[in-house]
Amino acid sequence: MKRTITHLADGRELIYFDRRDDADRSAADRRELGPRPVASELRYDPLTEEWIAMAGHRQTRTFQPKGTAAECPLCPSAPGRDTEIPAYDYDVVVFENRFPSFSGNFGTYEDVGGLSEVRPGAGRCEVVCFTSDHDSSFSRLSDDQVELVMEAWADRTAELSAVEGVEQVFCFENRGSEIGITLAHPHGQIYAYPYVTPRTKLNLGAASRHKGPGNLFADVLAAERAAGTRVVTSNEHWTAFVPAAARWPFEVHVYPHRQVPDLPALTEAQRAAFAPLYTSVLRAFDGLFGVVMPYIAAWHQAPVREGRDLAYLRLELFSIRRAPEKLKYLAGSESAMGAFVNDVLPEEAARMLRSQLDH
Numbered sequence: 001m002k003r004t005i006t007h008l009a010d011g012r013e014l015i016y017f018d019r020r021d022d023a024d025r026s027a028a029d030r031r032e033l034g035p036r037p038v039a040s041e042l043r044y045d046p047l048t049e050e051w052i053a054m055a056g057h058r059q060t061r062t063f064q065p066k067g068t069a070a071e072c073p074l075c076p077s078a079p080g081r082d083t084e085i086p087a088y089d090y091d092v093v094v095f096e097n098r099f100p101s102f103s104g105n106f107g108t109y110e111d112v113g114g115l116s117e118v119r120p121g122a123g124r125c126e127v128v129c130f131t132s133d134h135d136s137s138f139s140r141l142s143d144d145q146v147e148l149v150m151e152a153w154a155d156r157t158a159e160l161s162a163v164e165g166v167e168q169v170f171c172f173e174n175r176g177s178e179i180g181i182t183l184a185h186p187h188g189q190i191y192a193y194p195y196v197t198p199r200t201k202l203n204l205g206a207a208s209r210h211k212g213p214g215n216l217f218a219d220v221l222a223a224e225r226a227a228g229t230r231v232v233t234s235n236e237h238w239t240a241f242v243p244a245a246a247r248w249p250f251e252v253h254v255y256p257h258r259q260v261p262d263l264p265a266l267t268e269a270q271r272a273a274f275a276p277l278y279t280s281v282l283r284a285f286d287g288l289f290g291v292v293m294p295y296i297a298a299w300h301q302a303p304v305r306e307g308r309d310l311a312y313l314r315l316e317l318f319s320i321r322r323a324p325e326k327l328k329y330l331a332g333s334e335s336a337m338g339a340f341v342n343d344v345l346p347e348e349a350a351r352m353l354r355s356q357l358d359h
Contacts, residue, residue: 001148002018002019002023003015012036014093014094017148018090019148027077030086038105038106039102039120041055041109041120042194043112072183074129075185091132092130102122103122124166126190128190139285140279141275143272150263156190157171169190169191171299178327196306218312230347232354235277236273241255242349242350246344246346254274259313260312260313263313265313296317298315300316
């Protein structure tokens with residue numbers, strides 16, 4: 001793998017990840033870009049003990065251009081059309097988000113009164129372009145291409161974990177207009193948070209209180225593999241299963257069989273085994289109803305400093321689609337109380353997904 005660092009016209013960092021050592025990445029960004037926005041403002045909610053980012057500059061970000069490669073800022077540049085990627089082709093690209101929720105470009109942050117503490121939204125947000133093919137998807141990537149994406153995720157996790165003030169690194173993909181994507185090109189994002197996220201705190205708290213024979217996540221995996229009814233697919237290094245208490249109509253968790261804290265800790269064999277298993281699950285999602293399945297794919301990694309011995313790297317994939325023309329909306333119970341009601345039995349969801357793997 002060749003890794004090439006360059007910069008965009010406004011100073012943002014861009015990194016090419018290539019299979020070929022002779023890839024030419026000397027193309028310069030010729031655009032005239034305005035100044036970079038200052039970092040968001042973090043406000044503390046004393047009722048939930050959570051930090052909320054106030055990022056008004058994100059209102060101006062690019063929103064669903066016509067949907068064609070000719071209008072896409074994530075496609076390679078072409079003669080007469082400059083995009084976020086200066087090169088005329090690429091394998092995998094990572095660059096700093098132009099409209100970040102977190103960054104190191106600080107502004108002025110004043111006390112807002114009440115009981116809310118205010119501080120800068122320090123950190124970093126990056127965009128990961130999985131392929132230069134605008135009309136592709138993660139499910140259609142070759143195994144080699146998925147491995148290259150994983151190399152990029154691991155590289156960025158290690159680099160961002162070393163940034164001062166970063167407490168957790170989160171790699172994820174949003175797919176589908178129903179999820180709220182602003183760009184259709186196959187891509188994901190990486191957030192480097194200046195705090196440990198609420199979900200991770202809950203998970204690590206549960207792991208610390210677990211009374212089972214081993215690590216909580218390892219015990220969950222072992223129990224699901226033993227039960228078998230919710231396992232969708234598995235191989236030597238990974239198991240994909242629907243959790244017994246799934247919140248979403250179609251939700252699959254993908255665990256490595258060996259406990260590791262984060263993506264950089266995966267072995268070469270684990271990375272190679274992930275690609276065919278995961279893309280088969282994504283294709284099963286799309287095959288359920290014969291329409292493109294909107295989803296969120298979220299890598300749960302250990303925080304930079306705390307709970308690393310308790311944490312267990314895993315990917316959680318879920319969709320809000322519950323039927324061909326029906327979506328799962330987070331209404332009163334879910335949004336106001338955080339109390340989920342699932343319309344699809346996890347065992348039935350697993351059976352439906354397994355049936356798609358045979359096609």
